[in-house]
Amino acid sequence: MKDKHPTKTRPSRAQWLREHLENAIVDGHFAPGDRLDPVALARDYDCSRTPIREALQQLEASGMVRVYPKRGTFVTQLGVADLVERFDVMAELEGMCARLAARRITSEELSALRRAHEACRDCLDGSDADHYYHANGTFHHLIYAASHNAFLTQEATRLHAILKPYRRLQLHAYHRLQESFAEHEAILGAIERRDADAARQAIQHHVQLQGNRFNDLMATMPQLRETRPE
Amino acid sequence: MKDKHPTKTRPSRAQWLREHLENAIVDGHFAPGDRLDPVALARDYDCSRTPIREALQQLEASGMVRVYPKRGTFVTQLGVADLVERFDVMAELEGMCARLAARRITSEELSALRRAHEACRDCLDGSDADHYYHANGTFHHLIYAASHNAFLTQEATRLHAILKPYRRLQLHAYHRLQESFAEHEAILGAIERRDADAARQAIQHHVQLQGNRFNDLMATMPQLRETRPE
DNA sequence: TCCAGCCCTGATGTATACAACAGTTGGGCA
DNA sequence: TGCCCAACTGTTGTATACATCAGGGCTGGA
Numbered sequence: 001m002k003d004k005h006p007t008k009t010r011p012s013r014a015q016w017l018r019e020h021l022e023n024a025i026v027d028g029h030f031a032p033g034d035r036l037d038p039v040a041l042a043r044d045y046d047c048s049r050t051p052i053r054e055a056l057q058q059l060e061a062s063g064m065v066r067v068y069p070k071r072g073t074f075v076t077q078l079g080v081a082d083l084v085e086r087f088d089v090m091a092e093l094e095g096m097c098a099r100l101a102a103r104r105i106t107s108e109e110l111s112a113l114r115r116a117h118e119a120c121r122d123c124l125d126g127s128d129a130d131h132y133y134h135a136n137g138t139f140h141h142l143i144y145a146a147s148h149n150a151f152l153t154q155e156a157t158r159l160h161a162i163l164k165p166y167r168r169l170q171l172h173a174y175h176r177l178q179e180s181f182a183e184h185e186a187i188l189g190a191i192e193r194r195d196a197d198a199a200r201q202a203i204q205h206h207v208q209l210q211g212n213r214f215n216d217l218m219a220t221m222p223q224l225r226e227t228r229p230e
Numbered sequence: 231m232k233d234k235h236p237t238k239t240r241p242s243r244a245q246w247l248r249e250h251l252e253n254a255i256v257d258g259h260f261a262p263g264d265r266l267d268p269v270a271l272a273r274d275y276d277c278s279r280t281p282i283r284e285a286l287q288q289l290e291a292s293g294m295v296r297v298y299p300k301r302g303t304f305v306t307q308l309g310v311a312d313l314v315e316r317f318d319v320m321a322e323l324e325g326m327c328a329r330l331a332a333r334r335i336t337s338e339e340l341s342a343l344r345r346a347h348e349a350c351r352d353c354l355d356g357s358d359a360d361h362y363y364h365a366n367g368t369f370h371h372l373i374y375a376a377s378h379n380a381f382l383t384q385e386a387t388r389l390h391a392i393l394k395p396y397r398r399l400q401l402h403a404y405h406r407l408q409e410s411f412a413e414h415e416a417i418l419g420a421i422e423r424r425d426a427d428a429a430r431q432a433i434q435h436h437v438q439l440q441g442n443r444f445n446d447l448m449a450t451m452p453q454l455r456e457t458r459p460e
Numbered sequence: 461t462c463c464a465g466c467c468c469t470g471a472t473g474t475a476t477a478c479a480a481c482a483g484t485t486g487g488g489c490a
Numbered sequence: 491t492g493c494c495c496a497a498c499t500g501t502t503g504t505a506t507a508c509a510t511c512a513g514g515g516c517t518g519g520a
Contacts, residue, residue, distance in 0.1 A: 012299055012503060014287075038472080048505045053472090057244075057284055061291030069242055070472055070512050085381040092326045096319070151315040155385075242473060268502080278475045283502090300482055300502055 014051035017041075018058045025064055025075055026164045032077040036065060063162050078166065080218050086163055087211030091204045093156045094140070098199040101146035102191045109146045110192065116142055117188050124181050132177055133168065139184060143191075143203070170214050183209070244281035247271075248288045255294055255305055256394045262307040266295060293392050308396065310448050316393055317441030321434045323386045324370070328429040331376035332421045339376045340422065346372055347418050354411050362407055363398065369414060373421075373433070400444050413439070 011019075021041075024030055036056060038049045045052070056073050059065045067073045078086070105113070116139040123132035140160065144153040170176060183206040190199035241249075251271075254260055266286060268279045275282070286303050289295045297303045308316070335343070346369040353362035370390065374383040400406065413436040420428035 014503080015299075049472090050504055050506090054284065054287055054503095057287055058291045061288045067472095069245075070510085072471075082381065085379045088379060089323075089326070089382050089385065092322065093319075096322045149315045149318060151312065152319050155319065244473080279502095280474055280476090284473095297502095300480090302501075 012051070013047060014054035014058075017045060017047075017051055017055035021055055021059060022062075022064055022161065025059075026161050028165055028168060030075045032075050032165060034075045036073045036075065038073070062158055076162070080215060083163075083166060083214060083218075084211060086159065087207060087214070090156075090159050090163060091207040091211070093152065093159060094143070094207050095200040095204040097144045097147040097149075097152060097156055098187060098191065098203040099196045100149060100152075101143050102194050102196040102199040104148045105146040105191060109142065113139065113142045113146065113188060113191070117184055120181055120184060124177055129177065132180075136180065136184075137164075143187070146191075166214060167210060170210070170217050176213065179209075180206070242281070243277060244284040244288075247275060247277075247281055247285035251285055251289060252292075252294055252391065255289075256391050258395055258398060260305050262305050262395060264305045266303045266305065268303070292388055306392070310445060313393075313396060313444060313448075314441060316389065317437060317444070320386075320389050320393060321437040321441070323382065323389060324373070324437050325430040325434040327374045327377040327379075327382060327386055328417060328421065328433040329426045330379060330382070331373050332424050332426040332429040334378045335376040335421060339372065343369065343372045343376065343418060343421070347414055350411055350414060354407055359407065362410075366410065366414075367394075373417070376421075396444060397440065400440070400447050406443065409439075410436070 021030075021036070030036065038052045038056070041052045042049050056065060056067065060067050060073075064076055065073055066076050101109075116135060119135040120132060120139060123129075123135050137160070141157065144156045144160075147153060183202065186202040187199060187206060190202050251260075251266070260266065268282045268286070271282045272279050286295060286297065290297045290303070294306055295303055296306050331339075346365060349365040350362060350369060353359075353365050367390070371387065374386045374390075377383060413432065416432040417429060417436060420432050
């Protein structure tokens with residue numbers, strides 16, 4: 001077969017900005033509700049508004065930001081109901097990933113997953129929430145990839161990124177790290193046993209629990225909506 | 231509570247173009263693989279390249295088109311493997327919709343769903359494939375909405391739109407309409423009985439069958455990749 | 461003092477001009 | 491005659507200028 005579009009070219013300025021801004025949002029540099037001022041960003045990144053605008057448009061399409069016409073662009077601020085909906089869908093997608101992963105994971109992928117799990121344990125020992133946060137992301141992403149469904153992986157990754165800023169908020173809850181790790185263990189065990197249904201159930205439980213935990217957290221601090229990073 | 235951004239404003243030119251082009255692609259005006267020439271579109275719609283570009287960028291983010299840097303923008307052309315992946319995810323999402331719909335559907339929504347089902351039957355009698363195609367879309371969308379999960383509805387609708395151009399190809403297969411209708415009947419019945427698991431299984435079977443059918447169709451006509459509408 | 465209407469300001473949305481780059485084609489050289 | 495390099499061409503990517511519009515403040519009247 002012939003490759004129809006084999007050319008690999010360096011990413012455009014707008015593309016680079018999209019990734020950069022997405023990371024900035026996911027990593028909490030911009031908080032939900034913050035305004036993204038195109039002219040300020042253009043100054044910061046030393047370019048015109050055009051690539052900034054394109055990057056913001058793409059971020060809107062992926063749900064990271066919300067553009068209010070003639071009003072400005074703001075980092076998506078999800079209400080409790082919105083989050084519940086997204087965690088429900090996330091649980092379903094991750095459940096599908098785990099189900100497929102249990103059937104399709106290769107030995108190399110399984111080794112990587114075990115290593116990621118051990119990395120989580122290391123962060124656990126030091127009660128290093130931020131590092132656990134990162135290792136946790138790796139663990140989940142490896143399961144997505146092990147589904148061997150590129151589209152599913154892409155969608156799960158996107159939704160995971162959207163929820164990441166909110167997930168961060170519940171990390172420091174007491175014993176949450178230990179609980180999370182124990183749930184990971186159940187997931188990994190089910191995948192190792194190639195028990196697709198158990199893996200699906202375990203990870204769905206894991207994600208739903210995150211959603212519920214977050215829901216509780218929101219209920220106890222309703223003033224959280226105005227949080228600014230500065 | 232106070233509305234933070236209550237202003238409703240008329241959609242911008244780029245926004246309008248996005249919807250218009252999306253419909254044009256979904257309705258088969260542009261075939262997979264067709265190039266979308268910004269300057270030609272700018273002439274056709276009597277505007278500059280700027281809003282065209284923004285519309286195309288947004289379409290790329292939703293997966294409808296693919297932009298090859300410095301090469302051009304083309305309607306997404308999915309290979310067999312890509313389609314299988316997407317039909318799998320579609321089945322999972324629709325399964326979730328049906329499961330939730332069985333539990334949450336209101337009597338009004340159920341009435342609307344029954345009416346949509348009857349509309350399908352009418353198209354069936356006349357062997358009117360195009361109209362059945364449309365009524366089928368309504369039926370599915372009503373199930374999405376009955377899940378009462380706006381995010382899930384949005385995602386399912388988006389994926390449904392991406393697959394629509396390909397779904398069209400298998401419509402005229404012998405007896406497919408009758409089979410499809412019978413499957414709808416099973417889905418509707420399960421929802422009426424509030425049998426969440428049966429509804430999920432029925433619709434997953436329905437979607438997977440579409441995927442498989444399509445797969446068969448592709449296998450029998452490999453030259454289909456160069457199809458043009460003109 | 462309060463309200464209504466208008467202008468002003470600052471932002472976004474669009475048009476146009478220019479720059480940079482991939483693919484191509486033609487000429488020069490071995 | 492065949493191959494390689496270079497300028498060309500047509501496209502996309504970016505910058506800038508202009509148009510348009512929402513919101514806020516001001517002024518005038520009751």
